[in-house]
Amino acid sequence: MRLSCKAPTAQRTGAGPARGGLLYGVGRACAARPWRVIAVWLVVLLAALAADRSWGGSYADDFNLSGTPSSTGADLLDAHGGAGLRGVAAQIVVRSDEGTLTAHREELSAAGRRLADLPDAVSVASPLDVPEAVTDDGRTGYYTVRFRENPAQFEKSYVDRVDDAVRGLRDDGVTVEYGGPLGQLARPAAADRTSELIGVGTAVVVLLLGFGSVAAAGFPLLTAVVGLLTGLSALALLAAEFSFGTAAPTLAVMMGLGVGLDYSLFLVTRHRKLLHTADSPVEAAARTVATSGRAVLVASLTVTLSLAGLFASGVHFIGAMGVAAGTTVLAGAAAALTLTPALLGLAGRRVDRWHVRTPVDEPDDGDVWHRWAAVIRRRPWTFLLLGLVLLGVLAVPAASMRLGHVAAGASPTSYTERRAYDLIADGFGAGANGKLTVVVTLDKDRATTGRRRDDLADALYDKLVHTPGVASATRPTSTRDGALLVAGVTPDTGPQEEATTDLAHRLRDDVLPEVLSPEGATGYLTGTTAAQEDFRDILAGRLPVVVGVVVAAALVLLLTVFRSPLVALKAAVLNLLSITASFGVLVAVFQWGWGTALLGVDQAVPVESYVPMMMFAIVFGLSMDYEIFLLSRVRETWLETRDNHRSVAIGLASTARVITCAALIMTSVFLAFLLSTNVIIKMLALGLGVSVVLDATVVRLLLVPAAMYLLGEANWWIPRRLDRILPRLDPEGPRSTPRPAGATAPSPGRSR
Incomplete structure (x- = not known):
């Protein structure tokens, strides 16, 4: 590029540069x-x-970070957890408008089978099969559907297939809302x-x-x-x-x-x-x-x-x-x-x-x-x-x-992910929207010669439920190959609250090392909330x-x-x-x-x-x-x-x-x-x-x-x-702009 700043007179500006460049x-x-x-x-x-x-492609949020504790925990679940723990999880929340969900048992089972038949679906856990997935009053529950890939990145037409799978429930008077990445996919265009x-x-x-x-x-x-x-x-x-x-x-x-x-x-x-x-x-x-x-x-x-x-x-x-x-x-x-x-x-x-x-x-x-x-x-x-x-x-x-x-609870009520979030919060507590998963890798030699695996699971469970900020926790269970212990933790507060962030750091930095390090085991926090942290x-x-x-x-x-x-x-x-x-x-x-x-x-x-x-x-x-x-x-x-x-x-x-x-x-x-x-x-x-x-x-x-x-x-x-x-973008200008007489330079001694 060339730029000369000559003008017809010294006082006139705007006449433009010399031709060239x-x-x-x-x-x-x-x-x-x-x-x-x-x-x-x-x-x-x-x-x-x-x-x-x-x-043209599509757009989806993907916060996965390889090498982080949450990513390592997710990889371990994919490698050792079986179909029920692999892939990306999304919730489908159901609420009976009249009576309890058991009154819709047949249609809940049928919907679960249709969801399991969806392309890219790895597993489906029905609320009828998981007691923790149904509220005490029996009116609200959720399916946990795991997908091979993040469903937020699927084509919008995939939502139509999910709608078809749960249409019988809606016809039966059951409210159905989509949470997590499936809710992101269902956002209005x-x-x-x-x-x-x-x-x-x-x-x-x-x-x-x-x-x-x-x-x-x-x-x-x-x-x-x-x-x-x-x-x-x-x-x-x-x-x-x-x-x-x-x-x-x-x-x-x-x-x-x-x-x-x-x-x-x-x-x-x-x-x-x-x-x-x-x-x-x-x-x-x-x-x-x-x-x-x-x-x-x-x-x-x-x-x-x-x-x-x-x-x-x-x-x-x-x-x-x-x-x-x-x-x-x-x-x-x-x-x-x-x-x-x-x-x-x-x-x-x-x-x-x-x-x-x-x-x-x-x-x-x-x-x-x-x-x-x-x-x-x-x-x-x-x-x-x-x-x-x-x-x-x-x-x-x-x-x-x-x-x-910013959690789904701040989204407009016109979004299905917001309605799913509110149903979960009302039925299970605010922390149910920000669950954490604890993944523990075991040193087999030390686990057999020291405290037994069950003892380690009991000790970890006792520590988790007594940790400030934890609303509830599930007892750690072993994967089929015995390589991992897996537990769920529900915070007292929602996923965007500062207290939830503090809890995640407390578990990762203090609680897990305190219980697991003496036994040669290592713990990781994973799941959506942990990945966001x-x-x-x-x-x-x-x-x-x-x-x-x-x-x-x-x-x-x-x-x-x-x-x-x-x-x-x-x-x-x-x-x-x-x-x-x-x-x-x-x-x-x-x-x-x-x-x-x-x-x-x-x-x-x-x-x-x-x-x-x-x-x-x-x-x-x-x-x-x-x-x-x-x-x-x-x-x-x-x-x-x-x-x-x-x-x-x-x-x-x-x-x-x-x-x-x-x-x-x-x-x-x-x-x-x-x-x-x-x-x-x-x-x-x-x-x-x-x-x-x-x-x-x-x-x-x-x-x-x-x-x-x-x-x-x-x-x-x-x-x-x-x-x-420095390279020059205006070679027609002076090689060095002199410092006029009387000018004050910040470091005159450095000028040559």
Whole structure:
């Protein structure tokens, strides 16, 4: 890439770079041959949609983590447990509306046989055969159906087969609900596009009111939709080969639609400004892509790098979510850099022919944003401290964040998994929805020469039932081959309660080693709840690693682009502050319950274990978007004028309108997903929406300009040795930006 920042005069900005460079050539070619570019995108889009329909995959949550205690315990059960303990278990809850379940004995048995005949069913335990599976009043019970694979990943048509198997029960007056992974499979299809329509509708209003031009509203929308549909189709094809969580496509829509609108809007606004001085619309489009397109390219790479940093978690589920979001981000950037200049070239100088009010683009001197920059320049310390205090107050709740898993009890009552959860909780107690399975491996030599196996089972049972937090436990029983002892533990509390997490750690760290270690035996906790606890512990431990990787990658990229250690460090620190503030809002709303009822959540819930990690990667990348948009204009003016105060003022004024409108659009896109019935999607929507608002207002309009005014010309200081090491993305620029006389450098002794 080449970027020269020469202009006709030192005082005039926006005239564009010298001709040449890869991005300049891309912009010129697309604008000069618009119909070819449009045709190519149309073919790509139709081919992607057709491939999605033919070969697209499905999405399912899979929290399995190889090597963890829960995974090891599950593997042991598969190897030694027999059909009754193998595979993935799901509950089918039944409740007699009149009388007890024994009145429906014949149909319960028939339904059990039909369930056992289902494809991929390994075993079926009927409530009539398992006394612990029926409540004391005899009205509520459950089947335990074990499948070869996770049923949440089956085709939706599988639910119809299950419905057929239990239809006789329903006809007999028995309520039937599906729990666990089978309940996930039975969730209503996410066909409601209300959230997307709200986001698009808000974007139209904001763009028309903010810029007046119909083209300024229509071109970004068209580009974003094309990029989004292409990216979603590509994601569906990836889902046919790799596993992605159920939230992956929704997250991809949120990201793809938001950044696609932002990137194209940034280009359209700059193009309409350059039309005043360029020789032709094609030349204006070429200069737009060479300047603002460079910012878009860097911004999209920054977001993608942040999302790729999720692989540092070492958890496939998390890394795959980053891939899902990154797919639509890259598709949106590709559409913005090629389709947008094609549309601008097609429109020519008539780009503002249709308008709802007097069209506006980047402002000239004297407008409200220049006056705002002047206000900050007069009192930089005041605005810096004001912004820091505001972010600090919002960040306070983040200190009490509790990670966990949002159980089915927080799902809408329209979901069968929620109704199954409530039936189990009402009949068996809240802890019955979060049962733990204890798997014990035996040392045969020591078990025969020391305490007998039965004695060990008795000792373990006695210890389990007297452990605080345990509602009940089953006596450990031996598998057929004698290799394992297996027991069930029912907590006092539900699966998303902190007390259940404490119990899992108490059993794993204290109770099991105390009883089993002297006899040469080893105990493992397994089951869905134990797997979720392992998942939570791993993510909590690796969050600092992900933060470090993402921040380091962003620092290197910013250093390479802007050639300034202080600018890169300032951007990273301020982004970390805004992210922490958004975490605080998340804790206050969902964990403390401040307003959850307004969001359609009828109870306080823990912060889903993977949400902070996902939010960090996404928010850090999006924050860098606006940072790059702003700093690109500041640096462009600095290279022209060598006047730091003027550069900050022009950069802030030139990008304030587009950043504000882009933030309004992205916030509306995110917050529209609060209408989702998925609590985790609500968390992501609120957290991302709040972070964008804070970033576009407090950070970008207060903290960044105030800090840059205070740092002065030291903003652009870089040690010459570091300048030589870093690759250059703008070879026409000076090899090393000198430190002007009088500038204060952080470490002058290190500059050579």
